[in-house]
Amino acid sequence: MKSKILLLLCLFCxxxxxxxxxxxxxxxxxxxxxxxxxxxPQTEMKIIGFGAYHGSAKTEEAELLLLKSVLxxxxxxxxxxxxxxxxAYFFNExxxxxxxxxxxxxxxxxxxxVPQERxxxxxxxxxxxxxxxxxxxxxxxxxxxxxxxxxxxKYTCKHLLSLANNGIGSWKKLDVLKEMVxxxxxxxxxxxxxxxxxxxxxxxxxxxxxxxxxxxxxxDKNQFHHLIATIKESFGESSREKAIYNNYIALxxxxxxxxxxxxxxxxxxxxxxxxxxxxxxxFFTQLIENKIYKKEEIVSILGYLTKSRVLWDVIYxxxxxxxxxxxxxxxxxxDYKKEYFKGIxxxxxxxxxxxxxxxxxxxxSPYEQIGTSDLMEVILTPKPKEQIDYSKKSTAGFIDYAVxxxxxxxxxxxxxxxxx
Numbered sequence: 001m002k003s004k005i006l007l008l009l010c011l012f013c014x015x016x017x018x019x020x021x022x023x024x025x026x027x028x029x030x031x032x033x034x035x036x037x038x039x040x041p042q043t044e045m046k047i048i049g050f051g052a053y054h055g056s057a058k059t060e061e062a063e064l065l066l067l068k069s070v071l072x073x074x075x076x077x078x079x080x081x082x083x084x085x086x087x088a089y090f091f092n093e094x095x096x097x098x099x100x101x102x103x104x105x106x107x108x109x110x111x112x113x114v115p116q117e118r119x120x121x122x123x124x125x126x127x128x129x130x131x132x133x134x135x136x137x138x139x140x141x142x143x144x145x146x147x148x149x150x151x152x153x154k155y156t157c158k159h160l161l162s163l164a165n166n167g168i169g170s171w172k173k174l175d176v177l178k179e180m181v182x183x184x185x186x187x188x189x190x191x192x193x194x195x196x197x198x199x200x201x202x203x204x205x206x207x208x209x210x211x212x213x214x215x216x217x218x219x220d221k222n223q224f225h226h227l228i229a230t231i232k233e234s235f236g237e238s239s240r241e242k243a244i245y246n247n248y249i250a251l252x253x254x255x256x257x258x259x260x261x262x263x264x265x266x267x268x269x270x271x272x273x274x275x276x277x278x279x280x281x282x283f284f285t286q287l288i289e290n291k292i293y294k295k296e297e298i299v300s301i302l303g304y305l306t307k308s309r310v311l312w313d314v315i316y317x318x319x320x321x322x323x324x325x326x327x328x329x330x331x332x333x334x335d336y337k338k339e340y341f342k343g344i345x346x347x348x349x350x351x352x353x354x355x356x357x358x359x360x361x362x363x364x365s366p367y368e369q370i371g372t373s374d375l376m377e378v379i380l381t382p383k384p385k386e387q388i389d390y391s392k393k394s395t396a397g398f399i400d401y402a403v404x405x406x407x408x409x410x411x412x413x414x415x416x417x418x419x420x
Contacts, residue, residue: 022366023343023374027350027358030365034065034355034403039072041359042400045299048076049264049271049284050403052303053334055116055310055327058408059303060125062355063265066301066403068132070263077260079129079142082117082267083110085230085247086159088146095130095144103127106155107414112189113151114267116311119411142263145255147247147283150234153188153196156227157181160203163224167217173203174217190234200231222254244270245286258292271300272398276376276388301357301401304344304375305333308408314415322415329410338381343374343395347404354406360396367395375402 052059094103111118133142157177167174187194218224270283309329317323330336360367373390
């Protein structure tokens with residue numbers, strides 16, 4: 001009996017060693033220094049998504065390097081940051097006019113959804129994105145769009161005013177919004193019953209009660225109607241993931257971008273191409289399950305941190321003014337003894353720079369093997385009571401590429417950036 005157990009143990013060890021060697025060989029042949037990547041390895045795709053744990057400085061650098069590598073052989077017509085339609089609208093305005101005071105306020109407001117990216121690094125990322133866009137031909141400029149639910153009513157109101165500018169002075173409820181934005185003292189959170197939400201409820205009701213009279217003031221009816229729909233959505237409760245999907249589909253009818261290449265900068269959970277469990281599917285999974293795109297037309301790239309830090313908390317004083325921020329370098333980066341991604345050591349053994357990108361989706365990849373949960377499964381100590389079953393899934397089913405980001409500093413709070 002003991003000999004049988006020893007034999008099984010030896011066979012298991014041999015299998016494990018072979019699997020590890022197989023992964024190492026594969027990674028060795030499918031790795032690139034992102035700093036020197038001449039062109040992205042794939043060209044036939046409709047969507048590229050990149051995301052990592054929020055709050056680390058080099059993530060912004062990695063995104064720009066990826067974007068530039070894709071632009072070598074492709075035209076990216078639409079860029080989706082993790083934000084709403086109106087904030088995206090004004091990010092476009094920044095790309096056109098270079099107003100850095102506007103940019104700083106946009107980054108602060110955008111951070112309402114992703115607090116760890118309310119940072120100097122995000123601010124600088126947008127400045128660099130502007131330089132990239134400025135160098136593109138006029139017919140290849142990048143347009144920023146937002147599919148997320150409303151982050152802040154501040155830019156929603158500004159967007160309404162921009163689209164119905166001809167109605168100022170003749171549309172009473174629009175004038176109320178204009179006055180509110182000019183005073184800029186309101187609480188703009190869509191998650192609270194506040195003055196801003198009350199005024200928007202009244203504005204929408206007024207518009208819908210006499211739509212024909214107000215249409216003459218609106219410069220772009222399609223955009224305006226979509227904006228009204230997102231405002232109405234914010235009055236109730238809904239699934240964020242479902243809202244992102246619905247907004248994306250609605251925007252496709254306005255911008256006709258189905259056959260254009262789109263670049264998404266979103267968090268981990270939104271970019272997985274299959275379901276982790278039986279719960280709500282991610283945004284990318286919905287696009288595939290609903291046959292909007294074939295699985296191979298979507299490329300998912302996730303970033304993994306090692307020996308890095310992330311921006312964690314922002315501390316305010318009693319008056320709500322910025323006081324200080326905190327960072328984390330253990331829990332929260334995905335490479336800590338009590339919280340780490342299974343298989344991250346395989347990447348660490350093969351890294352060739354501080355930002356190494358690995359292609360996981362080649363034919364015959366060990367990451368395609370069913371039951372392989374590397375880079376998806378998080379090993380926690382102590383073990384959680386409920387764990388996701390990856391036995392019928394594979395890493396390459398979820399994602400296509402992994403970027404190992406090493407020695408990254410934490411983001412610096414945008415509040416440390418003095419106004420120019």
